[in-house]
Amino acid sequence: MANFFRPKNYAMKVDPTFKYAWINIPKNCSSFVQKVLDDNSWIDVADDIIDSVLSSNTIEKIVVLRDPVQRWISGFAETFSIQDDWDPILHIDLDKLDRLLDMEEFWKIIYVNPVMCIHTEHQHRHIGDASNVRYIKLQDKQPDNKSVTDPNRFYRELSDYIRYTGGVSNFQHWTELTNPVDSDNRKLRVYNKILDTIQKDPSIQKELKDSHERDYELFYNLERFTV
Numbered sequence: 357m358a359n360f361f362r363p364k365n366y367a368m369k370v371d372p373t374f375k376y377a378w379i380n381i382p383k384n385c386s387s388f389v390q391k392v393l394d395d396n397s398w399i400d401v402a403d404d405i406i407d408s409v410l411s412s413n414t415i416e417k418i419v420v421l422r423d424p425v426q427r428w429i430s431g432f433a434e435t436f437s438i439q440d441d442w443d444p445i446l447h448i449d450l451d452k453l454d455r456l457l458d459m460e461e462f463w464k465i466i467y468v469n470p471v472m473c474i475h476t477e478h479q480h481r482h483i484g485d486a487s488n489v490r491y492i493k494l495q496d497k498q499p500d501n502k503s504v505t506d507p508n509r510f511y512r513e514l515s516d517y518i519r520y521t522g523g524v525s526n527f528q529h530w531t532e533l534t535n536p537v538d539s540d541n542r543k544l545r546v547y548n549k550i551l552d553t554i555q556k557d558p559s560i561q562k563e564l565k566d567s568h569e570r571d572y573e574l575f576y577n578l579e580r581f582t583v
Contacts, residue, residue, distance in 0.1 A: 360410065360484030361477050368401040368409060369393050376521045377401065377409050377417045381482045383431045383475050384420040384494055385510070388534045392514070396523035410486040417486055418517060418581060420510075421479060422494040424568035425561060429550050430537065431475030437542035450545055457553050467563045479571045483578075490581040491574070492517060507531040516583045 363382050369390070370377045378393060380386050401409055409415055436448050456462045471477050483489060492513050495504035508531045515528035537547045554560045565572070 360407075360486070361481035362403075362406070363474055363482070366390050366400050367403075368406055369398040370401055370409065370415070371521050371523070372397050372399075373522070375415060377415050379410075379417055379419045379482055379486065379489070381419055381421070381479050382477075383427050383434065384422045384479075385534060386420070389420060389514070392518060392525065392527075396518060396521075410484065413487050415488065417489040419479075419483060419489060419491045419578075420494055420514075421491045421574055421578075423496050424479060424571035425564045426497050427479070428470055428476050428564060428568065429547060431473065432550065433537065433543045433547040434475045435473040437540065437546045439542055450542065453546065454549055457549055463560055463563070467567050470564065470567050478568070480574055483574070490579045492581050493575070504533065507533070513581065517581055520581075520583055 363380055363386075366380050366386075368377055368379055371393075378389065378398070380390070410417070436453055437450070438448050466472075492510065495506060495510050497504055508529065511527050511530040515525040518525040538544050
């Protein structure tokens with residue numbers, strides 16, 4: 357399908373009745389959602405039929421969307437905190453990365469093309485031209501970037517969706533973030549460095565928002581899931 361990006365792992369899952377499908381967007385709580393769907397007997401969609409599922413008007417698709425800039429920061433920190441002591445190519449020197457993030461010219465490169473890895477690939481590229489798509493929104497971070505607004509909302513709405521599709525859930529009252537950034541010291545360092553840089557130069561966040569314009573439009577172009 358045109359303009360559709362497929363992540364390597366579980367690009368799409370369907371429920372046992374083949375009435376519902378989930379489109380995976382990495383960095384949008386995808387590992388947790390995948391586990392929940394597995395527990396409800398959803399299966400991976402074979403590569404050769406993904407396009408037909410995406411274009412089907414009778415199969416209801418669901419995606420989890422996230423504030424694009426917050427997702428980009430998380431995705432950048434995920435990829436560029438990588439550490440492999442045995443492979444220099446896969447071992448990022450964080451001191452050098454800090455210096456890059458202090459360079460205006462480096463940010464100009466990012467504005468032109470913020471996609472630097474699977475974790476920073478645009479959300480709209482994962483959806484492409486798919487039809488009959490609704491979304492659940494991941495909570496936004498509060499100004500302190502450590503807590504989220506209404507921390508139970510995502511779990512509550514995902515639980516509603518699982519029950520809507522005939523499944524069961526036991527996490528509707530959860531409030532704790534899954535896979536929080538502070539669980540990895542290197543990732544947290546990169547994450548905080550970006551936040552500190554943006555705080556010093558607020559124009560960076562504006563430019564990042566502009567470069568993710570099509571992702572922000574998803575919140576207006578797609579229907580939000582409600583029961």
